[in-house]
Amino acid sequence: MPKLKIGTRGSPLALYQANETKSRLKAAHGFSDEDIEIVVITTTGDRIRDRPLSEIGGKGLFTKEIEEALFAREIHLAVHSMKDMPARLPEGLTMAALLPREDVRDAFLSPVAKTIDELPKGAVVGSSSVRRGAQLKRIRPDLEVIQFRGNVETRLKKLDEGVAQATFLAAAGLKRLGLADKITSLVPTDVMLPAVAQGCIGIETRADDGTTRKLLAAINHEASAIAVDCERAFLAALDGSCRTPLAGHAVIDNGVVKFRGHALTLDGVHCFETTREGSPADAARMGREAGEQVKAEGGSLIAF
Helix, strand or coil: CCCEEEEECCCHHHHHHHHHHHHHHHHHHCCCHHHEEEEECCCHHHHCCCCCHHHHCCHHHHCHHHHHHHHCCCCCEEEEEHHHCCCCCCCCEEEEEECCCCCCCEEEECCCCCCCCCCCCCCEEECCCHHHHHHHHHHCCCCEEECCCCCHHHHHHHHHCCCCCEEEEEHHHHHHCCCHHHCCEEECCCCCCCCCCCCCEEEEEECCCHHHHHHHHCCCCHHHHHHHHHHHHHHHHCCCCCCCCEEEEEEEECCEEEEEEEEECCCCCCEEEEEEEECHHHHHHHHHHHHHHHHHHHHHHCCC
16 A cells, blocks of 8 residues: 555644554554654644634634645545534545544643632633633633633743733643643533533544545544534534634433533623433434524624
8 A cells, every 4th residue: 555644733732643643553454654654734823823713714724734635635634633623624525533532621720820710810811712711701700811822832831931820721732742740720621611522633534535534444432433523513503613612522421422512702701501411323413403502592692
């Protein structure tokens, strides 16, 4: 077979995820190191770091160039952080596998407080996420939220420099990078519901590439895939983007899918929430119906 080419962004976390995918493919199929090549692709989102994603085109800015390489057959598969994926994939592409999910929670990082509640009144919190910003304003309306873009290392450096007194990162990314010791505390999901598909690594390929899809099927983690199908159906029903404060989390408990999702107004004043329970076979339908309910209840108050 030709060398299998994996497309990825070039950040340390993206490279970790690509190498994890490579290792799993090697273990599943007996490939050697030389059989798989990691191809680093710089995306628009990587190049533009001085403005909020909501102002420059949204989550697709981290996937556009990589997906173009898939269509051009320059790579066979692409590895993504699933929480960065737009609600709908381009026609002709498919998410062929998900790796086992890591910790879904948000990590609170601060040199001045152990938890959100302990932050001083009026403290400055850095975050590039409209979800976290809205959730934080709902919990602590006195706090000031400022834009905080960049990879993990950049954000940690900004915190050290005193640009903000606290920030949030996905616990999964910090743990994968061996930076769990940087976490001040983990935020319970009943305090801050995580982003849709947070903690999941997804592998995308062309829908017509049966050979690659078969290779990837061997490393797909079914429970993670079912949960993410439910969450992303919720996202799609709401036409969710990085301009919309949305959160959704599904788990499988004793064979039952349990989902919780919500949408907030940008100021955190309003939160439209729903829950669902059902069989794994109904996961996507549950997520879609949950999204339709929240959309109907939130109406024009929810920013799309």
